[in-house]
Amino acid sequence: MLQIGICDDETLLLDEIKKITEDCLQQQRTFSILSAYTDGKELFYDIQDGRHFDLLLLDIEMPGLSGMELAKRIHELLPDALMLFVTAHYQYAVDAYELHIFRYIPKNQLRERLPHALKDAVSLLEIQNTASYVISRQNHLERIPLKKILYIEKDGKNAVFHTAVTEKPGKSRTEPDTFQARHVRKTLTEIFDELNSEEFYFIERGYIVNLRHVTEISRTDCILADGTHLPISQNRLSEFKKSLNRYWRDKV
Numbered sequence: 012m013l014q015i016g017i018c019d020d021e022t023l024l025l026d027e028i029k030k031i032t033e034d035c036l037q038q039q040r041t042f043s044i045l046s047a048y049t050d051g052k053e054l055f056y057d058i059q060d061g062r063h064f065d066l067l068l069l070d071i072e073m074p075g076l077s078g079m080e081l082a083k084r085i086h087e088l089l090p091d092a093l094m095l096f097v098t099a100h101y102q103y104a105v106d107a108y109e110l111h112i113f114r115y116i117p118k119n120q121l122r123e124r125l126p127h128a129l130k131d132a133v134s135l136l137e138i139q140n141t142a143s144y145v146i147s148r149q150n151h152l153e154r155i156p157l158k159k160i161l162y163i164e165k166d167g168k169n170a171v172f173h174t175a176v177t178e179k180p181g182k183s184r185t186e187p188d189t190f191q192a193r194h195v196r197k198t199l200t201e202i203f204d205e206l207n208s209e210e211f212y213f214i215e216r217g218y219i220v221n222l223r224h225v226t227e228i229s230r231t232d233c234i235l236a237d238g239t240h241l242p243i244s245q246n247r248l249s250e251f252k253k254s255l256n257r258y259w260r261d262k263v
Contacts, residue, residue, distance in 0.1 A: 013043040013136060014063055018054045018081070019070040019097065025049060027121060028068055028097065035126045041133050051076040055084055064092050065136055068116075071098040082112065090236065091139070091158055093132050097121070144206060146172070146195055153193070157210065161224050161235060163202055165217040169194045170202045175224075175237070212254055215244040222258045 015032065019025040029047050036043050046064075048054040051073055058064070067085065071078035082094055093113040113135075114128040142157045161173045172193040195202070203211065203219055210222050214233050218241050227234040228251070233241045243251060 013041060013065045013133070015043050015045050016048065016054055016064045016067045017045065018048040018051055018068070018073070018078070020049050020051075020073045021070070022049060024070070024097075024118070028125070031121060031125050032068070032129060035129045036133070039130065039133060051078065051081040055081060058085060058088050064089060066132055067092055067094045069094060069096055071096050093136065095125075095128055095132065097125075142208065144172075146193055148195070155193070157206070157208055157221070158223060160211075160221050161237070161239065162221060162241060163199065163211075163219040165199050166194065168196060170197050170199055171195075173239075210258070212251060214247060214251055215242050218242065222255060225255060228252065228255065 013036075015036075017025060017028050017032065019028060025047055029045060032045060046057075046062075051069075052075065054067075055076070064085075067082075069078040069082060073081075078096060078098075082096070085092065085094065095114045095116055096112055097116045097118055099118045113132055116124050116128055139158050140156070143154045144157060144160065146153045146155060155172065155174055159174045161175055163173070164171050172195065174191050174193065199213070199217070199219055203213060206219075211219050212222055214220050218233075220233055220235070220241060224235045224237070225233055226236050228243065228248075230248070231243060233243050233251075235241070
């Protein structure tokens with residue numbers, strides 16, 4: 012079941028967005044819980060208290076805590092949540108580039124554009140929630156969601172999966188992630204072929220990185236959201252930049 016949050020300080024517009032969203036999800040037969048807010052601070056407080064959202068529809072031009080600032084704060088706590096901006100000003104798209112905003116919906120085209128954006132968002136969430144890699148070892152079988160894989164490195168004859176773990180009993184969403192490493196007796200080339208996902212990139216002979224967790228690249232390093240620095244092959248740097256740009260562009 013999808014958890015969806017809607018935030019707009021204009022009550023009439025909030026009701027319209029909620030109605031369009033309800034109708035669209037009903038047509039798609041998508042089970043969801045919708046929560047509406049007229050104050051961005053209230054939405055953020057709920058997230059701080061552990062409330063999870065898969066999808067958020069935010070107005071940008073709100074008094075007090077703007078939609079842009081709200082999105083930045085939410086992204087820190089819910090990096091996997093999809094966010095749609097409802098706005099009359101497209102110049103915000105440049106400022107929010109690093110947040111990977113899923114879609115921008117003009118206020119004067121809500122009924123034309125929002126249903127299509129919601130359909131695409133739900134499809135993407137379904138893929139993200141089901142796409143996984145299965146690790147099979149003696150007496151052990153484990154499914155790892157692709158979105159949780161930070162990077163994979165070579166360690167002798169093994170491939171080591173470094174994954175983020177956020178779902179722990181009693182863990183607050185405001186606590187930092189913990190991490191796990193899993194060893195698989197396969198080559199990185201075998202792993203890369205089995206992943207078969209455009210989200211992964213061979214940045215160096217000994218490393219495969221998940222593009223969704225990359226926040227920055229330098230002339231020598233790839234930097235992940237958790238602060239991890241991974242070496243980049245100089246021969247692959249130019250193509251990696253292009254691939255990362257395409258990935259970021261498509262996400263926006």
